Amino acid sequence: xxxxxxxxxxxxxxxxxxxxxxxxxxxxxxxxxxxxxxxxxxxxxxxxxxxxxxxxxxxxxxxxxxxxxxxxxxxxxxxxxxxxxxxxxxxxxxxxxxxxxxxxxxxxxxxxxxxxxxxxxxxxxxxxxxxxxxxxxxxxxxxxxxxxxxxxxxxxxxxxxxxxxxxxxxxxxxxxxxxxxxxxxxxxxxxxxxxxxxxxxxxxxxxxxxxxxxxxxxxxxxxxxxxxxxxxxxxxxxxxxxxxxxxxxxxxxxxxxxxxxxxxxxxxxxxxxxxxxxxxxxxxxxxxxxxxxxxxxxxxxxxxxxxxxxxxxxxxxxxxxxxxxxxxxxxxxxxxxxxxxxxxxxxxxxxxxxxxxxxxxxxxxxxxxxxxxxxxxxxxxxxxxxxxxxx
Numbered sequence: 001x002x003x004x005x006x007x008x009x010x011x012x013x014x015x016x017x018x019x020x021x022x023x024x025x026x027x028x029x030x031x032x033x034x035x036x037x038x039x040x041x042x043x044x045x046x047x048x049x050x051x052x053x054x055x056x057x058x059x060x061x062x063x064x065x066x067x068x069x070x071x072x073x074x075x076x077x078x079x080x081x082x083x084x085x086x087x088x089x090x091x092x093x094x095x096x097x098x099x100x101x102x103x104x105x106x107x108x109x110x111x112x113x114x115x116x117x118x119x120x121x122x123x124x125x126x127x128x129x130x131x132x133x134x135x136x137x138x139x140x141x142x143x144x145x146x147x148x149x150x151x152x153x154x155x156x157x158x159x160x161x162x163x164x165x166x167x168x169x170x171x172x173x174x175x176x177x178x179x180x181x182x183x184x185x186x187x188x189x190x191x192x193x194x195x196x197x198x199x200x201x202x203x204x205x206x207x208x209x210x211x212x213x214x215x216x217x218x219x220x221x222x223x224x225x226x227x228x229x230x231x232x233x234x235x236x237x238x239x240x241x242x243x244x245x246x247x248x249x250x251x252x253x254x255x256x257x258x259x260x261x262x263x264x265x266x267x268x269x270x271x272x273x274x275x276x277x278x279x280x281x282x283x284x285x286x287x288x289x290x291x292x293x294x295x296x297x298x299x300x301x302x303x304x305x306x307x308x309x310x311x312x313x314x315x316x317x318x319x320x321x322x323x324x325x326x327x328x329x330x331x332x333x334x335x336x337x338x339x340x341x342x343x344x345x346x347x348x349x350x351x352x353x354x355x356x357x358x359x360x361x362x363x364x365x366x367x368x369x370x371x372x373x374x375x376x377x378x379x380x381x382x383x384x385x386x387x388x389x390x391x
Contacts, residue, residue: 020047042247043285051246051281055277058276058281071275076279080290090254092250092273093250096241099241099251108121119175123140127140137151160186172206172207177210179199181196182326184361187331187358200234212226220366221298221327222326222328238254298366308377309332315384321334332362333357339354345383350379
């Protein structure tokens with residue numbers, strides 16, 4: 001008999017009832033160090049006082065009115081995002097998947113409004129842009145698309161890092177190119193700055209729109225507000241979610257005025273998108289993560305964490321083959337199955353996230369302390385020793 005919750009998740013036998021900072025407590029009272037942050041969602045940790053305060057204050061006033069009316073917190077959050085990014089305009093969603101759908105629509109509507117027949121969007125192997133029918137067609141991986149055909153047409157998929165294939169594929173007929181500055185689900189694979197700059201140049205040469213998916217790598221995770229800032233470039237369209245809500249469902253699509261020209265009244269909408277609760281929390285998150293001192297601390301802690309992870313790799317060559325990533329978006333390349341490493345971590349009270357290319361993702365709250373880092377390394381060390389002894 002099928003479970004009352006549709007069984008699409010392969011869940012760990014853990015249930016948490018409360019959290020504080022980088023720590024979670026199960027319903028049975030066991031404490032776990034959370035180095036996954038809800039898959040890079042809880043950017044400010046669990047039960048951050050500023051977010052709790054923003055949510056509870058707004059909850060006592062107004063939850064929902066719909067986008068039939070003006071929403072003051074939505075306007076405030078949009079203004080903050082425009083102030084701190086390349087964007088001229090913002091559309092609020094409930095998730096990164098919804099932002100992906102709008103990115104597809106916006107790119108194609110831009111060319112339709114110009115009366116040009118440009119619909120193809122170029123994407124890359126290993127990408128993840130969500131699980132809607134449009135998002136899986138855009139990412140193209142068999143794991144995502146198998147059994148869900150016929151898929152939405154109009155996408156071309158290129159090997160990761162193949163510059164010759166990219167230059168051949170992107171032409172004056174290409175509508176847009178989409179890429180994650182750091183692939184998350186694909187195994188923590190950063191796109192080198194020179195490649196991101198080259199992609200920007202290629203889009204400028206051909207007129208194609210440049211779409212960045214910063215759902216996982218954005219909102220301070222790499223030590224800059226957004227990962228593309230390291231390369232000194234700016235996209236035309238950008239998907240944001242996860243960390244922007246600090247745990248509350250919130251996403252956004254950011255765009256230049258030019259890229260958004262086709263999106264006029266009635267071309268897109270959302271019942272819940274940009275609701276007062278979500279935007280109140282989003283404003284509180286933005287106030288914290290845009291602080292230069294906060295981002296400097298992320299960079300400092302990221303360097304410390306990576307150094308200690310390198311030591312962990314050196315101590316356990318039979319378990320770990322290397323460290324990759326940027327900022328506090330780190331990956332441990334595994335020798336045994338990455339799921340075995342994650343499971344061993346459960347036994348030592350530490351949470352990590354599996355990813356592609358047999359990588360374990362380390363995506364801690366950006367607010368974790370040096371003590372948390374030391375404890376995380378100690379627990380991962382014990383988990384690796386457990387695996388090594390069982391081999």
